[in-house]
Amino acid sequence: MKRARVAYAGAIHEAVPAENGLKLNDGRIVEETEVIWLPPVKPRTVFALGLNYADHAKELAFKPPTEPLVFLKGPKTFIGHKAQTRRPADATYMHYECELAVVIGRHARKVKRENAYDYIAGYTVANDYAIRDYLENYYRPNLRVKNRDTCTPIGPWFVEKEDIKDPMNLTLRTYVNGEMTQQGSTKDMIFDIPSLIEYLSSFMTLDTGDIILTGTPEGAVDTKVGDEVVTEIEGIGRLVNTIVGDETFHISNSLQKAVAKLDYNGQE
Template sequence: MKRARVAIGGAIHNAYEYQGKVKLTDGRLFSEEEVEWLPPVKPQTVFALGLNYADHAKELSFSAPKEPLVFLKGPNTFIGHNASTKRPEDVTFMHYECELGVVIGKTAKNVKKEDAYDFVKGYTVSNDYAIRDYLENYYRPNLRVKNRDTCTPIGPWLVDRDDIKDPMNLPLKTTVNGAVTQDGSTKDMIFTIPDLIEYLSSFMTLNENDIILTGTPKGTTGVNVGDEVITEIEGIGSLKNHIISDKEFQHS
């Protein structure tokens, strides 16, 4: 099942996909444009992976890492489907990152790889924007690169774990203003979903609605004010986002 969280008339509702529309648990049916989309779960601790695709590492002239490069993201960064992301006016290069988001379903500690999927609730799509102007070190992105308000759209749907046969073989792509700019597959991850759950749970407890953003393949290009960016993962959904200016954001 594809699940969502949406706002209608100031109230938050749980919903699910029904014949291409959004159906609330009370039975009301809406089009995609009639609701305000929220992140499909309320994010708890969110882990993001740097350089987890070999082709992306090569694109940035880095060797593939020997250990997962993980950093944390604050709740201020997350917005839903069809929302707008602010592009700071003082930057020269801001790029999207289409990523598979893995949502944890229950408390996990010292999990072995062979048991990892038992702790997954489901999957979603994320667009983890990065602002390279502020980047000091690709191995350790600082807060201004990856924790800016509105810079991590996520959703629209949370797809149940058992509805995705092989999450490690999913095509993913990004389009900017209708043109495909990024095209890859989760099969090219350096550290797989089981690898990441085993690694993270070996030194800390994972909890329900923690999210692991698993990295992005090659093909990241710059975005500008007015662009429409769609990040898509087969079987999970298409996440639409719009780039707006500082001035427009302040008056929205």
């Protein structure tokens, strides 16, 4: 089952696909263009993997890690489908990262890899932009690289784990202005999903709503203001995002703040 979270008519709703648009949890049918798409799950602790595909490490001239390279992301980094991501004026190289996002479904501590899928609620698509100008070194992505406001679109759908037969054999693709620039498969992860859950839960507790961003394959290219970037994962969804500059972002920021305030107040 696919479901989304959207803002419509002053409230937050869960929604599912309908023949003529979206069906809200109160039964109303609305067009996709009438809503503001929110992240399909409210992120709690979010773990992001660096260099989890050997081909991506190679294109960045880094050695593949011998243990998971993990860092944390704050909640303000996340935005929804069809939202805008800011490219700072001083950035010379800002690239997308199409990633499978794994959503934890229950309390998990010291999980063995053979039981790891029992702790997963489902999956969504993430696009974790990085500004290479801000990178200090490969083993310590600093805050400005991965924790900027609006730097991580996620969605549009949350897909329950039962609907994904093999999450370790899904095709990932990215399109910039309609041209495919990235293609890979989750089967090429260095550290697969079960091993990541085993690793993280070995020293800390995972809980419902935590998210693991599992890394991106090779094919990351620079994006410019005005670009439309589409990241898609087989069976999960197609996430659309637009790059904007400082001036445009300043104009639209009041609307994003209003939606964030509405979401924070917990109106469901």
